[in-house]
Amino acid sequence: MRTSVRVRTVVGAAAAAAVTVAVGGAPAFAGSHPSHSVSFFHGGAGSAGWSKDTSNDADPYSIKLVVPDATSYAGASLHNVAGRPAPAAAPSFDFRSTVGGPSGGSPRLVIAFSDGGNINLRPLAWVANTWTHEDGNSTDWDNKGGTAGCPSYEQTYATLVACHPGATVTSVIVVSDSGFLYPSGYTNYIDNISYDGTVITRPGHHGHGSDGDGHDKQGHDKQGHDKQGHDASDGQD
Secondary structure (H helix, E strand, O other): OOOOOOOOEEOOHHHHHHHHHHHOOOOOOOOOOOOOOEEEEEEOOOEEEEEOOOOOOOOOOEEEEEEOOOOOEEEEEEOOOOOOOOOOOOOEEEEEEOOOEEOOOOOEEEEEEOOOOEEEEOOOEEOEOOOEEEOOOOOOEEEEOOOOOOOOOOEOHHHHHOOOOOOOEEEEEEEEOHHHOOOOOEEEEEEEEEEOOEEEOOOOOOOOOHHHHOOEOOOOOOOOOOEEOOOOOOOOO
């Protein structure tokens, strides 16, 4: 039996700020499927970057998101995503956590839309030190904003994309911020981010810009990250 969970989401100005810091300029598109690289952001004592600690594919790399306390967060921004419709195929990713228990909504892939809303894909629980595939074809999607009356939690990707008719994507991030459940800290590893026909597995894999090679981008604080405080009770550096 699935247990619903309310999560904190990174949206609006927060996601825009992350992408502004990460990308540093307007995206350039080529063809129907742009290449995606990533850059990193964090708040508080968190850190983010490429790591060789563990991997869920043939290369040695994964993204390492360190959240050492209750108020920190860490994440990665995908490049070359803005101005397009949401992909036809549901995004997905693999993750591994150093602790087990309820997820608190992390790690999550957040797609922000031009109508001010967003949808996000997240697990409900973590199994310690075990790689898990977060399947975008599941009902692990949550929604904020969009058409009046749209559902908020535990929906399919297609259902929630339809809640944002005519909207284009403004940013895509993967973020972890569940320190409120794990104040002693934890690390999430992310691999095989599948988005719009490409899979991000290692630094420079789809290399548009040196930030894809693991530089931890700084310069925006927790307040600038515009976190929404939903209740979680029901639910290389």
